[in-house]
Amino acid sequence: MKIFNAAQIQALDKETVSNQYISSFKLMERATTKVFEKLQTRYKLYQTSFVIFCGTGNNGGDGLTLARLLKEGGAMVKVFLVQTKKYSPDNAQNQDLLEDRDINVEKFNTKSKLKVKKDDVIVDALFGIGLHSPLDEEWRPIFDFLNETPCLERVSIDMPSGLLADVTTPIEAIVFKADVVYTFQLPKTALLLSDAKEYVKELEILDIGLDLDYIESTKSDAYFVEQEKVRNLVKSGTKFSSKDDFGRVILIGGSKGKIGAMTLASKAAMNTGSGIVTTYVPNCGYTILQTAIPEVMCDTCAGEDYIKVFPSVEHYDAVGVGCGLGLHKDTATALVTFLKDNKDKKLVIDADALNIISEQKCLDKVPVESILTPHEKELKRLIGEWDNDFDKIDKVKQLAKKHNVIFVLKGAHTITIAPDETIYFNSSGNWGMATAGVGDTLTGMITSLLGQGYTSKEAAIVGVYLHGLAGDIAIENIHPHSLVASDLGKNISSAYNQIAL
Numbered sequence: 001m002k003i004f005n006a007a008q009i010q011a012l013d014k015e016t017v018s019n020q021y022i023s024s025f026k027l028m029e030r031a032t033t034k035v036f037e038k039l040q041t042r043y044k045l046y047q048t049s050f051v052i053f054c055g056t057g058n059n060g061g062d063g064l065t066l067a068r069l070l071k072e073g074g075a076m077v078k079v080f081l082v083q084t085k086k087y088s089p090d091n092a093q094n095q096d097l098l099e100d101r102d103i104n105v106e107k108f109n110t111k112s113k114l115k116v117k118k119d120d121v122i123v124d125a126l127f128g129i130g131l132h133s134p135l136d137e138e139w140r141p142i143f144d145f146l147n148e149t150p151c152l153e154r155v156s157i158d159m160p161s162g163l164l165a166d167v168t169t170p171i172e173a174i175v176f177k178a179d180v181v182y183t184f185q186l187p188k189t190a191l192l193l194s195d196a197k198e199y200v201k202e203l204e205i206l207d208i209g210l211d212l213d214y215i216e217s218t219k220s221d222a223y224f225v226e227q228e229k230v231r232n233l234v235k236s237g238t239k240f241s242s243k244d245d246f247g248r249v250i251l252i253g254g255s256k257g258k259i260g261a262m263t264l265a266s267k268a269a270m271n272t273g274s275g276i277v278t279t280y281v282p283n284c285g286y287t288i289l290q291t292a293i294p295e296v297m298c299d300t301c302a303g304e305d306y307i308k309v310f311p312s313v314e315h316y317d318a319v320g321v322g323c324g325l326g327l328h329k330d331t332a333t334a335l336v337t338f339l340k341d342n343k344d345k346k347l348v349i350d351a352d353a354l355n356i357i358s359e360q361k362c363l364d365k366v367p368v369e370s371i372l373t374p375h376e377k378e379l380k381r382l383i384g385e386w387d388n389d390f391d392k393i394d395k396v397k398q399l400a401k402k403h404n405v406i407f408v409l410k411g412a413h414t415i416t417i418a419p420d421e422t423i424y425f426n427s428s429g430n431w432g433m434a435t436a437g438v439g440d441t442l443t444g445m446i447t448s449l450l451g452q453g454y455t456s457k458e459a460a461i462v463g464v465y466l467h468g469l470a471g472d473i474a475i476e477n478i479h480p481h482s483l484v485a486s487d488l489g490k491n492i493s494s495a496y497n498q499i500a501l
C-alpha cells in the first residue's frame with residue numbers, strides 16, 4: 001500500500017469525486033460510515049455517549065456526519081463545534097442536517113469552558129490532513145482539557161488533531177492524544193513514526209473506496225507493507241526441489257554467555273526455509289548449539305570464548321554476522337578483515353557487528369547490497385543523534401544510497417530503507433516483541449531469505465513482515481508480556497500458512 005502526502009491525498013479526494021461521479025458530500029458520508037461501523041463494533045452504541053469536537057473544515061464535517069449516524073444508531077451524542085464565520089461547504093451542509101435531530105450542538109472558541117463526563121467517548125474531528133502548521137498556543141487550554149479530562153476513550157478521525165501528516169511536528173506542539181485513530185484509505189507517514197506514539201496508540205486504516213487508478217498511477221517512495229504485498233513476493237518449493245534449491249547459509253557470531261543469540265538465529269533460519277544452515281561460533285558454543293538444534297551444522301574457530309578468526313564464506317549463498325558476537329578487540333579486527341576480504345558477498349549485519357562497524361568507522365567496507373538491522377541504540381552509534389523521526393529517515397536514506405546498502409530500522413513499524421530511496425513501513429508485529437533475542441530471530445530469517453534467492457530488498461521486506469506476523473500469531477495464545485523470542489521461531493510456519501491463504 002502506498003503512503004501519500006497530504007497534498008496527494010487531497011488530489012486523490014478530488015479525482016475520486018470526479019471519476020466516480022459522486023459529490024464530496026457523498027464521499028464524506030461514505031468515509032464517515034466506515035468510522036461509524038468501527039465504533040459500532042467497539043462500543044455498545046445504545047449504552048455509550050459520544051462528545052464530538054468538530055472543526056471548521058471537512059474533518060469537522062466528518063465529525064458532524066458521525067454525530068448524525070451515531071444518533072441514528074442509538075447512541076447519546078453531544079457536539080462541540082468551533083465557532084467561525086466560514087465553514088467548508090460539506091461541513092455547513094452537515095450542520096443543517098443536524099437540525100431537528102435532538103443533538104445538542106454547542107459552538108465554542110479557544111477560551112470556552114468545555115464539559116465531558118468520565119464515561120463519555122471523546123471524538124476528535126477538529127483538524128485532519130488540512131492542518132498546515134502546528135497549532136497556535138491559544139489552543140493549548142482546549143487540548144490540555146481534551147487530553148487530560150477523564151473519559152472512556154479518545155478517538156480521532158483521520159489524524160489526531162495537531163499532528164502534521166507528512167512533515168515533523170515539533171515535540172512541544174499541541175496534539176490530541178488518541179487511543180485509536182481511524183485514518184482514511186492510506187496511512188500517513190506521521191502516524192507510523194515513534195515520535196507519534198503518545199498520539200496514536202492504535203491505528204486503523206479504513207478503505208473508503210478512493211480512486212484506485214489514481215493511487216496506482218501516482219508516484220510515491222513510501223509504502224506500508226501488508227500481507228498482499230508479501231504474498232506476491234514469497235517463493236515456494238516444487239515437487240522436485242532439493243535442499244540445494246533453498247540455499248546454504250552461514251551465521252557467524254556468539255561469545256561466552258551469548259550463544260543463545262546464535263541458537264535463536266540458526267533455528268529461525270531453518271524455520272524460514274534454508275536448505276542448509278551452518279553456524280560458526282567460538283568453541284564454548286559448540287556443545288550448546290549441537291544439543292539445541294540437531295538440524296544445524298556447527299563450525300568453531302580457534303577462540304574459546306569469542307571469535308578470533310572469521311571463516312571462509314565462499315560456498316555460502318548468504319551470510320549473517322553479529323548475533324551475540326561481543327566486542328572483543330580481536331573479534332573487531334577479525335571482522336574488519338572479513339569485510340575487506342568479502343567485498344562481493346551480501347551480508348546481513350546485526351548487533352555487535354554493527355557496533356564494531358561504528359567503532360571502527362568502517363561502514364564504507366560493508367559489501368554492497370548488504371542488509372544492516374540496527375535497533376535505535378545501534379543506529380545512534382552508526383549515524384549519531386537525529387532531531388526527529390523524519391530527520392532520522394533522511395539521514396539513513398542518504399547513507400543507504402551512499403553505501404548501496406539496505407537498512408532495517410527495528411521498531412514498532414520496522415522501517416526498511418533501500419538505496420533507491422524507497423521506504424517500507426511494516427504493518428505486522430506487536431509490543432510483546434520488544435524482548436531479548438527477537439532481533440537475532442529476525443537476522444536468521446532475513447539471512448535465510450537472502451540465501452533462498454530473494455533480492456536484498458525483498459529479503460528485508462518479507463523477513464520483517466513474516467517475523468512480525470509470527471509474533472502476532474504467537475500472541476493469539478500467549479500474553480504479549482510472556483512472549484519470548486523462541487515463540488517467534490515456533491510460529492514462522494503458521495505465518496507462512498497465513499500468508500498463503
Ligand SMILES: NC(=O)C1=CN([C@@H]2O[C@H](COP(=O)(O)OP(=O)(O)OC[C@H]3O[C@@H](n4cnc5c(N)ncnc54)[C@H](OP(=O)(O)O)[C@@H]3O)[C@@H](O)[C@H]2O)[C@@H](O)CC1
Nearest residue numbers: 013028031056057058059127128129130131132133134158
Ligand atoms: N482524503 C479524503 O479523501 C477524505 C477526507 N475527508 C476529511 O477531510 C479532511 C480534510 O479536510 P480539510 O481539507 O477541509 O482540512 P481540515 O483538516 O478539516 O482542516 C481545515 C481547517 O483547519 C484550518 N487550519 C489549518 N491549519 C491550521 C492551523 N495551524 N491552525 C488553525 N487552523 C488551521 C484551516 O484553515 P485555513 O487553511 O482555511 O486557513 C481550515 O479551516 C480529512 O482529514 C478527512 O477528515 C473525508 O471527509 C472524505 C474523504
Ligand SMILES: [K+]
Nearest residue numbers: 124127159161
Ligand atoms: K482529527
